[in-house]
Amino acid sequence: MDSPLLVAQKLSSSTHYHGNESIYHVYPRDCTPYEARFRLASPILPTAFLLRDLQDVTLDFGGGTLLLHGKTQPFVIENCLNIVIKNVVVCHDRPSFTELEVIEKGDDFIRVKPNHHHPCRVEDGKLIPTSEYWENTNLDRTNMFIQSFDSDTRDGLGSPLCMIGKTIHRDPKFPFNVNQYVAYQDGDAIILKGPVFDCYKVGCILALGHESRDFSSVLVKESENITLDHYRVLNGAGMGILPIHSKDLTLNHVDFKYDNASQGIISNHADAIHAFACSGRLDIIDCTCEGMIDDALNIHSQFYLLDSFQGKTVRLETRSPGVPTYCTIFGIGDTIGIHDGNTMDIEREYTIVDKRIIDNHFMELDLDAPIADHAIGSLVENLTAQPDITIRRSTFDKANSHLRFQSSGKILIEDCRIGLPILLTGDASYWYESSGIKDMTIANTTFASNKARIRITPEIMPSDREPYYHKNIRIKNCTFESCNPIEGSYADNIVLENTKQAQGKTMTLKLTNCGKVQADGCIIERHVETKQSLRVN
Numbered sequence: 001m002d003s004p005l006l007v008a009q010k011l012s013s014s015t016h017y018h019g020n021e022s023i024y025h026v027y028p029r030d031c032t033p034y035e036a037r038f039r040l041a042s043p044i045l046p047t048a049f050l051l052r053d054l055q056d057v058t059l060d061f062g063g064g065t066l067l068l069h070g071k072t073q074p075f076v077i078e079n080c081l082n083i084v085i086k087n088v089v090v091c092h093d094r095p096s097f098t099e100l101e102v103i104e105k106g107d108d109f110i111r112v113k114p115n116h117h118h119p120c121r122v123e124d125g126k127l128i129p130t131s132e133y134w135e136n137t138n139l140d141r142t143n144m145f146i147q148s149f150d151s152d153t154r155d156g157l158g159s160p161l162c163m164i165g166k167t168i169h170r171d172p173k174f175p176f177n178v179n180q181y182v183a184y185q186d187g188d189a190i191i192l193k194g195p196v197f198d199c200y201k202v203g204c205i206l207a208l209g210h211e212s213r214d215f216s217s218v219l220v221k222e223s224e225n226i227t228l229d230h231y232r233v234l235n236g237a238g239m240g241i242l243p244i245h246s247k248d249l250t251l252n253h254v255d256f257k258y259d260n261a262s263q264g265i266i267s268n269h270a271d272a273i274h275a276f277a278c279s280g281r282l283d284i285i286d287c288t289c290e291g292m293i294d295d296a297l298n299i300h301s302q303f304y305l306l307d308s309f310q311g312k313t314v315r316l317e318t319r320s321p322g323v324p325t326y327c328t329i330f331g332i333g334d335t336i337g338i339h340d341g342n343t344m345d346i347e348r349e350y351t352i353v354d355k356r357i358i359d360n361h362f363m364e365l366d367l368d369a370p371i372a373d374h375a376i377g378s379l380v381e382n383l384t385a386q387p388d389i390t391i392r393r394s395t396f397d398k399a400n401s402h403l404r405f406q407s408s409g410k411i412l413i414e415d416c417r418i419g420l421p422i423l424l425t426g427d428a429s430y431w432y433e434s435s436g437i438k439d440m441t442i443a444n445t446t447f448a449s450n451k452a453r454i455r456i457t458p459e460i461m462p463s464d465r466e467p468y469y470h471k472n473i474r475i476k477n478c479t480f481e482s483c484n485p486i487e488g489s490y491a492d493n494i495v496l497e498n499t500k501q502a503q504g505k506t507m508t509l510k511l512t513n514c515g516k517v518q519a520d521g522c523i524i525e526r527h528v529e530t531k532q533s534l535r536v537n
Contacts, residue, residue: 001014001015001016002015002016002017002018003015003016003017003018004017004018004019005017005018005019005059005060005061006019007024007025007026007030007048008030008031008048011049011050011051011054011057012054012057013054013055013056013057014055014056014057015056015057015058016057016058016060017057017058017059018060018062019060019061019062019064020062020064021061021062021064022064022065023064023065023067024061024064024065024066024067025067025069026048026066026067026068026069026072026074027069027070027072028046028069028070028071028072028133030048031046031047031048031072032046032047032048032050033045033046033047034046034047034050034073034076036214036219037326037327038214038324038326038327042326043212043214045072045073045076045215046070046071046072046073047072047073047074047075047076048066048068048072048073048074048075049074049075049076050076050078051075051076051077051078051080051083052076052078052079052080053078053079053080054080054081054083055080055081055082055083056081056082057080057082057083057084058083058084058085058086059084059085059086059088060086060087061086061087061088062087063087063088063089063230064087064088064089065088065089065090065091065234066088066090066091067091067092067093068090068091068092068093069093069132069133070093070131070132070133070134071096071133071134071211071215073215073216073217073219073237074090074217074218075217075218075219076218076219076221077218077219077220077221077223077226078219078220078221078222078223079221079222079223080223080224080226081223081224081225082224082225083223083225083226083227084226084227084228084229085218085227085228085229085231086227086228086229086230086231087229087230088230088231088232089232089233089234089261090217090231090232090233090234090236091234091235092235092236092237093131093132093133094117094118094119094129094130094131094132094133094134095117095118095235095237095263095264095266095269096209096210096211096212096215096237096238096269097118097207097208097209097210097211097235097266097269097293098114098115098118098120098127098129098207098208098210099114099115099117099118099205099206099207099208099264099265099266100112100113100114100115100190100205100206100208101113101114101115101151101203101204101205101206102200102201102202102203102204102205102206103189103202103203104202105196105200105201105202106196107196108193108194108195108196109191109192109193109194109196110191110192110196110200110206111186111189111190111191111192112189112190112191112192112206113188113189113190114190115263115264117263117264118264119131120190121185122183122184122185122190123137124165124166125140125164125165125166125182125183125184126139126140126164126165126166126183127139127164127181127183127190127192127208129208129210129211136210136211139163139164139165139208139210140163140164140165140167140168140169141163141165141168141169142163142210143161143163143171143174143176143178144161144162144163144208144209144210145159145160145161145162145207145208145209145293145294145400146160146161146162146179146181146206146207146208147159147160147206147207147209147293147400148197148199148200148201148204148205148206148207148400149204149205149206149207149265149266149291149398149400150201150204150205151203151204151205151265153398154258154265154290154291154398155398155419155449156398156399156400156401157199157201157204157400158197158198158199158200158400159400159401160177160179160195160197160199161176161177161178161179162178162180162181162194162208163178163179163180163181164180164181164182164183164192165180165182165183166182168180173321175430179194179195180194181193181194181195182194205264205265205266207265207266207293209269209270209293209294211237211238211269212238213238213239213269213270214238215237215238216236216237216238216239216240216241216242217233217236217237217238217240217241217242217268218231218240218241218242218243219242220241220242220243220244220246220249221243221244221245221246222244222245222246222331223243223246223247224246224247224248224280225247225248226243226246226248226249226250227249227250227251227252228241228250228251228252228254229250229252229253230252230253231251231253231254231255232254232255232257233254233255233267233268233272234261234262234263234267235263235264235266235267235268236256236267236268236269236272237268237269238269238270239270239271239274240256240268240270240271240272240273240274240292241254241272241273241274241275242274242275242276243275243276243278243282244276244277244278244327244329245276245277245278245328245329245330245331245385246278246279247279247280248280248281249275249278249280249281249282249283249387250285251273251282251283251284251285251287252283252285252286252287253285253286253287254273254287254288255287255288256268256272256288256289256290256291256292257288257290257291258290258291258398262291265398266291266292266293267290267291267292268291268292268293269292269293270292270293270294270295271292271294271295271296271297271298271401272292272295272296272297273287273289273296273297273298273299274295274297274298275298275299275300275387276300276301276302276323276329277300277301277302277329277382277385278299278385278387279384279385279386279387280387280388281387281388281389281390282299282387282388282389282390283389283390283391284297284389284390284391284392284394285390285391285392285393285394286392286393286394287394287395288394288395289394289395289396289397289399290395290396290397290398290399291398291399292399292401293399293400293401294401295401295402295403295404296396296397296401296402296403296420297396297403297404298403298404298433299387299389299404299405299406299407300404300406300407300434300435301329301381301382301385301386301406301407301433301434301435302318302320302323302329302381302382302432302433302434303379303380303381303427303428303432303433303434304316304317304318304363304379304380304381304432305317305318305319305377305378305379305380306338306374306375306376306377306378306379306380307362307376308376309371309374311370311371312353312366312367312368312369312370312371313364313365313366313367313371314338314364314365314367314371314380315358315362315363315364316362316363316364316365316380317361317362318361318362318363318432319361319432320430320432320433321430321431322431323432324360324361325357325358325359325360325361325362325363326357326360328355328357328363329382329385330352330355330363330365330382331355331384332352332353332354332355333351333352333384334351334352334382334383334384334385335349335350335351335352335382335383335384336349336350336351336352336367336380336381336382336383337349337380337381337383338350338372338374338378338379338380339378339379339380339381340375340378340463341375341377341379341461342377342378342379342428342460343460343461343462343463343465343466344436344460344462344463344466344468344469345463345465345466346383347372347374347378348372348374349383350367350368350371351367351368352365352366352367352368353366353368354366379428379434381434381435383408386407386408386409386435387407387409388409388410388411389405389409389410389411389412389413390411390412391412391413391414391416392412392413392414392415392416393415393416394416394417395416395417395418395419396416396417396418396419396420397417397418397419397420397448397449398419399420401420402420402421402422402423403418403420403421403422403423404422404423404425404433405423405424405437405440406424406425406426406433406434406435406436406437407435407437408435408436408437408438408439409438409439410439411437411439411440411441412440412441412443413440413441413442413443413445414441414442414443414444414445415444415445416445416446417445417446417448418445418446418447418448418452419447419448419449419451419452420449420451420452421451421452421453421454421455422442422452422453422454423455423457424437424440424454424455424456424457424458424470424473424488424491425457425458425459426457426458426459426460426469426470427458427459428459428460428461429459436458436469436470436471437470437471437472437473437491438470438471438472439471439472440470440472440473440474441474441476442454442475442476442478443475443476443477443478444477444478445478445479446478446479447478447479447480447481447482447485448481449481449482450481450482451482452480452481452482453480453482453484453485453486454475454485454486454487454488455486455487455488456470456473456486456487456488456489456490456491457488457489458470458489458490460490461531462490462513462531467490467492467515468490468491468492468514468515469490469491470490470491470492471491471492471493472492472493473486473491473493473494473495474495474497475495475496475497475499476495476497476498476499477497477498477499478499479500479501479502480499480500480501480502480507481501481502482501482507483501483505483507483508484507484508484509484510485499485501485507485509485522486509486510486511486519487509487510487511488510488511488512488514489511489512489513489514489529490512490513490514491511491514491515492514492515492516493515493516494509494514494516494518494519495517495518495519496509496518496519496520496522497518497520500521506521506522506523507519507521507522507523508522508523508524508525509523509524509525510525510527511524511525511526511527512526512527512528512529513527513528513529513531514526
């Protein structure tokens with residue numbers, strides 16, 4: 001069935017909604033309150049289009065702009081099947097970030113001028129972002145990036161963290177250095193007194209990501225066969241495109257980019273694409289991810305810890321600061337693996353029969369078989385939540401961040417342009433993001449900056465049975481600007497084939513505790529370390 005596309009309308013299954021407006025204004029009064037269930041004290045997110053328990057729905061905006069007023073988000077897709085959102089530009093009236101142009105710097109201060117689309121004021125040493133609908137007086141207790149970008153090339157120059165206020169309130173568990181600034185009004189400009197880094201150059205743009213990351217441009221939860229087609233994010237909030245525990249996703253011409261329509265050089269407050277515990281296939285085709293304040297791309301699952309077990313029931317703990325159990329990655333019918341401690345040895349696999357969330361940190365799973373005698377504290381991961389990833393003809397650039405890949409599914413990246421590092425991580429000590437690469441091919445791709453290289457940085461304990469975390473990494477017919485295309489540790493079967501440095505220089509691979517490596521024409525620099533323990537959260 002065909003139907004006109006209207007703001008604040010109730011959506012139905014088996015319907016193609018089509019719009020012909022140039023701008024769709026969305027005000028808080030038009031939105032549906034959505035309980036995100038990210039954690040026990042769950043935020044209520046005003047949502048323009050809430051698709052829940054629907055199937056076979058298309059929202060075609062006909063090239064129109066969805067202009068969001070106040071703290072609102074455009075789309076939530078929850079427990080849905082066969083959904084398409086297409087031909088839309090997402091724009092906020094006041095972004096959840098602030099751009100500041102550096103117009104002067106001294107030994108202990110920078111003088112900045114806010115972007116006129118990002119109004120703010122100064123009060124008692126605090127910088128207060130403002131809009132018609134809200135203001136934020138909590139920058140003295142908010143860990144936020146104060147990232148630096150070249151105003152001409154838009155390349156990232158650095159990414160310190162900060163709070164702004166005469167007195168700041170640091171989280172003692174936060175493991176990264178947070179710099180303190182005090183704000184003073186200076187006519188139309190603002191003076192920030194505090195550390196001055198080399199990346200703070202006169203004329204550069206500083207970007208503050210100060211609002212909640214609970215918002216997103218599209219949240220997809222527990223859904224299947226979801227397509228975003230010609231979807232532009234002009235100034236997105238939070239995690240951009242955020243699928244969680246969903247299956248079969250297609251992103252076609254999803255763009256975070258800079259052009260004449262842009263209101264500044266920043267496109268998104270945090271990650272552009274963040275796929276969490278998904279399965280099936282994840283296709284990213286003809287997309288652009290530039291100008292985001294955090295990762296261009298992060299695809300991962302999650303390690304939980306075995307807290308206790310009895311009979312066929314296990315109690316699991318999450319220690320990730322970003323993933324409470326309410327943002328669960330486990331589904332009935334999924335297969336889990338319980339590891340031997342914090343090694344990559346999976347002692348046994350089980351199928352989930354039922355699940356119960358206890359609180360923000362603990363949950364229980366009922367399994368299909370009695371639990372073997374596993375060590376308390378062992379890693380537990382969802383072996384089903386490992387998507388096959390295909391990325392074609394896409395660009396990832398103009399940021400201070402990375403592309404993170406953590407999936408044991410098949411990964412193919414081809415005909416792309418990448419100006420950022422690719423990180424093959426695996427964290428069993430702070431973020432607890434899994435899993436190991438088992439089959440990755442990067443082909444016909446240009447790594448277009450000196451920082452665009454492959455870094456392999458897992459945090460696991462090697463064992464005699466499983467000494468490596470990432471395996472089977474093939475680089476074919478690629479060009480690197482860097483002379484060090486791959487560096488890292490605990491990987492096996494690395495192949496560079498018909499791959500060259502852009503100026504014809506010899507390339508060197510710097511590897512620690514790695515296995516088989518084939519890299520014709522390259523120097524392979526091997527190192528050995530003895531790992532005693534992991535960094536503990």
